[in-house]
Amino acid sequence: MGIDDAFDDYQKTVNEDPDKTKLARERRDLFKAALLSEPDVLETFGSGSLSRSTQLRPIHDVDIVMVYDGDAHPGWGVSGPSAEEALEHIRTHVNRLLSQSNGTRDNVVRHTLLRNHAVKCFLDDPDDPQAFTVDVMAVLRQADGTLLIPEQLNTRWVPANPEYLIAQVAERQRDWPHFRPLVRVLKQWRNTVRIEGRIKSLVMEVLAVHCMPDSGNRATALKTFFTAAADRVHEGVWDPAGLCGEIQPDLDREALAAAFTEAADLADQACAAAAAGDTGGALRLWQKIFGDDFPAPAAPGKTAGAITAPALITPRPIKDAPQG
Template sequence: MNRTIARNFEIFFCRISLSDSQQREALERAEAICRFLNLETTLDCFVSGSLSRSTAVRQFSDVDLVATLTDAMSPKIQPTSVISSLLSIIQTRYPLAQVSENTVRITFADGPDVDVLPAIRLGNRTPDNESYAIPTFNLNGWQKFSPMELTEHVRSIDTRSGGNFTRLIKLIKWWSNLHGKPLPSFKIEEIACLAFAREMPQMGHAVAAFFDAAIQQYGAAADAPPEVLRARITAATAVDLEGRGDLEGSIKHWGCLLGDQYPTIIV
């Protein structure tokens, strides 16, 4: 990768990453909510999602909590009933909480918001492999969720890539939020893990390869979100322009993809 483009990516990642103080604030808020939930009907409550996997980004990331519910519940119960029960519990302490897709969202004026995901434990609990049933996004059924497995997978690939894997995920999450969130955060991590299970190219090529992999998830390009199709073209063009020595053109395309947090300077 050209030195200028590489430097611009480094500046971009610094701009979108959470500071230490922001991470501490988010964790303290999460811990307070967990303490409240643990006094109610949940068996356990823990931080999951981007904060636990170091893929959170400024401005857009919420804190994700998993609330495992009483053993008396089972996946035979309708997700709408489970989410409604969890909402009722949370509203006794946080009255402005609302259902948001398959979570209960607690909104704060000073951010970040907190999403609480209800989960039912599946089978016996082991230290390194916990599986849960969680509601699907449209609340019409249940899906399997193994947070520890995903976290370890992300960490393994990130170690092998020298930290570039979590940077890539942050980049895609930032792009997704800028462009109407065509890919949810968990889907971004899932696609990235599949695409780079063996190796990961340099950042620009990795971004283009991610969008290729995302399109393949839909089976046919026509079925993929139009935002993903446009992003694939923009990233591929940026990489091509860099290869031809047109740094100004390459930077312009990366800026179109990533917004004003991507620097436009040429050094």
């Protein structure tokens, strides 16, 4: 197996099943069409990783933004109770249009829950940890194109621009067709990193926008990314639109930088092995980075699948499951 073939096979373990992705998009589009029928809604659009096509399997939720007519809601957009009022307004729309019991457009929503910025709409049993949800956010669009988003816990509205990152990712994909697939690979990689706390997937995506090259093969691009990200992460990872501040303020930057450095060293060795004609050695090094799902031949002198004596008494390490 060649390097490109191995990356192709590994990508299949990272990507969501096309039918499940299609279903998620259909559910999102159902909400968009139904909510756009409301007279005080100017536009609806998808947000989040599914809209950027950087989603990791399994897909548990999709995000929708509803742009409301500010003239229809003159009290919105200022600090105070209007933030929670906007979320309750969404819940009223969703229940009337889409509730399982008496929705006028469809019967898909079993339960709704107010969160800080959005209304979480459960299409499955809310007690199911794998329940699929649609998260709907109310916003007001400003003259400069940015959005004001309700923040009910702080009783205020905050600026944001999710469309900025959507456009950035689309531009990077046009420049280099491996960009989005490798973002998914990096999101999967973060689940193998042993640092205090979980690394947000958005951290990896924004780092990819800044640190991933726009040409070359996947192996050299990943080597370049890991090297650049090891330096970049020391600065923190910030909202690329410059509005929402640091994405994960509690991120252990030093530990993540060390993980990037280790991956960069292994990637450098893998690229050198491939250049020297040692494809098997290169694949085993990539497997050290990405885990057992990355295909690689057994090391010389070992039989694939054989159980050695230490393996009989030493428990295998437990890997975190991908969370999307």
